[in-house]
Amino acid sequence: MLPIAVDAMGGDRAPGEIIAGARQAADELGVPVVLVGRPDAIDAAGGPQGLDVIAASEVIEMHDDPAHGVRRKKDASLVRAAEAVRDGRASAMISAGNTGATMASALLRMGRVKGVLRPAIATPIPHPGHHPTVLLDAGANAECTPQYLVQFAQMGSVFAARRYGIERPRVALLSIGEEDTKGTPLVKETHALLTKTPGIEFVGNVEGRDLIGDAADVVVTDGFTGNVALKTLEGALKFLVGAIAATLPAESLAPLLPLAADMDPDSHGGAVLLGVDGVCIISHGSSTARAIVNAVRVASEMVAADLVADLGDAVA
Amino acid sequence: MLPIAVDAMGGDRAPGEIIAGARQAADELGVPVVLVGRPDAIDAAGGPQGLDVIAASEVIEMHDDPAHGVRRKKDASLVRAAEAVRDGRASAMISAGNTGATMASALLRMGRVKGVLRPAIATPIPHPGHHPTVLLDAGANAECTPQYLVQFAQMGSVFAARRYGIERPRVALLSIGEEDTKGTPLVKETHALLTKTPGIEFVGNVEGRDLIGDAADVVVTDGFTGNVALKTLEGALKFLVGAIAATLPAESLAPLLPLAADMDPDSHGGAVLLGVDGVCIISHGSSTARAIVNAVRVASEMVAADLVADLGDAVA
Numbered sequence: 001m002l003p004i005a006v007d008a009m010g011g012d013r014a015p016g017e018i019i020a021g022a023r024q025a026a027d028e029l030g031v032p033v034v035l036v037g038r039p040d041a042i043d044a045a046g047g048p049q050g051l052d053v054i055a056a057s058e059v060i061e062m063h064d065d066p067a068h069g070v071r072r073k074k075d076a077s078l079v080r081a082a083e084a085v086r087d088g089r090a091s092a093m094i095s096a097g098n099t100g101a102t103m104a105s106a107l108l109r110m111g112r113v114k115g116v117l118r119p120a121i122a123t124p125i126p127h128p129g130h131h132p133t134v135l136l137d138a139g140a141n142a143e144c145t146p147q148y149l150v151q152f153a154q155m156g157s158v159f160a161a162r163r164y165g166i167e168r169p170r171v172a173l174l175s176i177g178e179e180d181t182k183g184t185p186l187v188k189e190t191h192a193l194l195t196k197t198p199g200i201e202f203v204g205n206v207e208g209r210d211l212i213g214d215a216a217d218v219v220v221t222d223g224f225t226g227n228v229a230l231k232t233l234e235g236a237l238k239f240l241v242g243a244i245a246a247t248l249p250a251e252s253l254a255p256l257l258p259l260a261a262d263m264d265p266d267s268h269g270g271a272v273l274l275g276v277d278g279v280c281i282i283s284h285g286s287s288t289a290r291a292i293v294n295a296v297r298v299a300s301e302m303v304a305a306d307l308v309a310d311l312g313d314a315v316a
Numbered sequence: 317m318l319p320i321a322v323d324a325m326g327g328d329r330a331p332g333e334i335i336a337g338a339r340q341a342a343d344e345l346g347v348p349v350v351l352v353g354r355p356d357a358i359d360a361a362g363g364p365q366g367l368d369v370i371a372a373s374e375v376i377e378m379h380d381d382p383a384h385g386v387r388r389k390k391d392a393s394l395v396r397a398a399e400a401v402r403d404g405r406a407s408a409m410i411s412a413g414n415t416g417a418t419m420a421s422a423l424l425r426m427g428r429v430k431g432v433l434r435p436a437i438a439t440p441i442p443h444p445g446h447h448p449t450v451l452l453d454a455g456a457n458a459e460c461t462p463q464y465l466v467q468f469a470q471m472g473s474v475f476a477a478r479r480y481g482i483e484r485p486r487v488a489l490l491s492i493g494e495e496d497t498k499g500t501p502l503v504k505e506t507h508a509l510l511t512k513t514p515g516i517e518f519v520g521n522v523e524g525r526d527l528i529g530d531a532a533d534v535v536v537t538d539g540f541t542g543n544v545a546l547k548t549l550e551g552a553l554k555f556l557v558g559a560i561a562a563t564l565p566a567e568s569l570a571p572l573l574p575l576a577a578d579m580d581p582d583s584h585g586g587a588v589l590l591g592v593d594g595v596c597i598i599s600h601g602s603s604t605a606r607a608i609v610n611a612v613r614v615a616s617e618m619v620a621a622d623l624v625a626d627l628g629d630a631v632a
Contacts, residue, residue, distance in 0.1 A: 128559060139492055142492060142498070142499055142500050143500055143501070174544060175544075176455055176458060176539075176540055176543040176544060176547075182458070183458055183540060184458050184459055184540050185459070187540075207543075207544070207547045207551075208543070208544040208545065208546065208547030208548030208549070208550075208551055209547040209548065209550055209551030209554070210551065211548055211551060211552075212551055212552060212555045213551070213555070221544075223492075224492055224499060224500050224503075224541070225540070225541055225544055227492040227523075227524070228490060228491075228492060228523070228524040228537075228541055228544065228545050229524065229544050229545065229548045230524070231492075231523045231524030231525040232524030232525065232527055232545045232548045232549050232552075233524070233548050233549070233551075233552045234524075234525055235523075235524055235525030235526065235527060235528055235529070235549075236527075236528060236548075236549045236552040236553055236556075237552055237556060238525070239528045239529070240552075240553060240556050240557075240579075241556075243444060243575055244560065244572060244575070247571050247572055247575055248568065248571055248572065252564065252568040255563050255564055256560060256563055256564065259559055259560070259563055263556075
C-alpha cells in the first residue's frame with residue numbers, strides 16, 4: 001500500500017500529537033505513513049520519529065478562509081497532502097486542520113469521482129453497543145438539490161457497507177416528521193426520488209431524535225441541516241458530560257469511562273469526504289494521537305476496500 | 317383574570333394527568349382554570365375535580381393530520397379551547413396534544429397579531445443554573461423568508477424579556493459558522509437584515525453547539541432547522557441519560573436529580589406559539605401534571621404581562 005499522508009500541521013494539538021499518532025499508527029497497524037508539513041515545525045516537535053516527510057512551507061490556519069487559503073498558500077501542508085494522493089505518492093490523506101480548506105484542497109487537487117455532483121462529509125454518530133449511524137452531508141454543501149441528496153444516499157450506503165460491514169444499509173432522510181408530506185420542498189422531492197432509487201434500502205424519514213439510535217444506518221440531509229444537527233448533538237453531549245462530571249464524585253464516574261470512550265469522536269476515526277477521487281479523512285480539530293491512529297486505520301481500510309471505485313459505481 | 321383553558325384530551329397521559337395538573341395549578345397558583353374536553357372522558361378519569369368544563373365532543377388524535385383534523389372535527393377540544401380565547405371566555409389555551417393541530421386551531425380561530433407574517437413556536441432550551449435559551453421557530457414553518465426570521469427575532473426578544481426578565485435579550489441567528497459569509501442564502505440575507513433591525517440586540521451567528529449555553533438569549537432559525545435541532549438535542553440528552561442510568565448504581569444517581577429536573581422540559585412550562593392573537597402554550601406530548609402546572613404558570617404570567625400586545629408593537 002502507498003503511504004497515508006497525514007497533515008502534521010492541522011489540528012489544535014499539531015504538530016506534536018499528530019506526529020505521535022502517525023508514529024503509533026505505523027507501529028500498531030503496520031501501515032506506511034508519511035507526514036506532510038513544515039520540517040522546522042516537525043523538528044521542533046521532536047522530529048519525524050523515523051517517518052518520511054513531504055515538506056510544505058505553509059500552513060492554512062483554522063481561522064483562514066478556506067477557498068482563499070487554498071488559492072494563496074499553494075505550498076500549504078494540506079494542499080500538498082491532497083497532491084500526494086493525486087500524484088500517486090500517497091493512498092489517502094488525513095487532516096485535523098481547517099475543515100473547509102481540507103475539503104477545498106481535496107476537491108481542487110484530487111477532483112471529483114466521475115458522476116458525483118457534490119462531495120459530502122460523512123460523519124459517524126456514535127451509538128454505544130452498536131455501529132455508528134452515518135450522517136451526511138455534515139457540512140460540505142449548505143445548499144443542496146434533491147439530486148445531490150440522492151447521491152449522498154448512494155454514497156453513504158456504500159460507505160456504511162464498507163466501513164461497518166452492513167450488507168444492506170438502511171438509508172433514511174432527515175425531516176421533521178415521519179410522514180412524506182412533512183418538511184421542505186427539498187425533503188419532499190428527495191423523498192419521492194429515494195423511493196424510486198434502485199440499489200439502496202430507503203426506509204423513509206427520520207427525525208433528529210433518531211440520529212443516535214437504530215432507526216437507520218445512514219441518514220441523509222443537506223449540509224446546513226446536517227452541520228447544525230451534528231453540532232447540536234456534540235454541544236448537548238458535551239454540556240451534559242460536563243455537568244455530570246462537575247456533580248458526581250470522581251469514584252462514581254469510573255463506571256462511565258467505557259461509555260465516554262464509545263461516545264468520543266476520537267474513537268471513530270473522523271469524518272470521510274465522500275465523492276472526491278481519493279480517500280480523504282477529516283478529523284476533529286481537537287484530535288489526539290489516538291484519533292490519528294483511528295483515522296489511519298479507517299483510511300487504510302477504505303483504501304483496501306477500494307471505496308472510491310465503489311462510490312463511482314454507486315452513482316453511475 | 318379570565319380562566320386558562322386546558323385541553324383535557326391532549327397528551328400521552330390525558331385526561332388523568334392533565335386534569336390533575338389543572339387542579340394543582342388552580343390550587344397552587346390561584347389562577348382560574350377551565351377544562352376543555354369530552355365530559356364522559358373527564359368523568360371516567362375521576363371527574364373535573366371542581367373545575368369548570370367546556371364540553372367538546374371530539375378529539376384530534378396525535379396521529380391525525382392537523383389541518384384536516386381542525387377542518388373536520390369542529391367540536392374538537394383544542395378547537396373549542398382556541399374559540400374560548402377568541403370569544404373572551406378564556407385568557408389563554410394550553411394543549412399537550414397534536415402540535416400541528418394546536419397551531420392550526422390557534423391560528424384559524426384566534427387569528428394572527430396584526431402585522432405578524434407567520435406565528436412561530438418559541439421553545440425554551442434548558443441551561444441549568446441559567447435562564448433557558450429561547451429557540452424559535454421550533455417547527456411551525458418549515459419554509460421561511462428572511463422577513464419571517466426578522467419577526468421571529470423581534471417576537472423572541474419580547475418573549476425572552478417578559479418571560480425571563482432579561483432587559484435587552486441577545487438575539488442570535490443559527491448558522492454553520494460565526495462568519496456572516498457562512499450558511500444558506502436565507503441565513504445570509506437574514507443576517508444582513510438583522511444587523512439593521514432596530515429594537516433588538518443582534519449578536520450575530522451561533523452554531524448548534526451554542527444552543528445550550530450563554531452565547532445568546534434568543535436563537536432564531538427556520539422551523540425545519542429548529543425542529544431538527546430541538547429533536548436532536550432531546551434525543552442526545554435522552555440517550556445519554558438512559559445510558560448513564562443503566563450504567564451507574566441507583567445511589568450514585570441521586571446527586572444528579574436536581575440536574576435532571578432542570579433539564580426536564582416539564583419544568584419549563586412548554587413552548588409558546590408567538591404571533592397568534594392570544595396566549596397559546598404547546599406542552600410536550602409526554603406532559604405530566606407538573607408540566608401542566610408550569611404551563612398554567614407561564615400562561616398566566618404572559619397574560620398578565622400583556623405579551624400579545626407587546627408582540628404587535630415589536631413587529632409594527
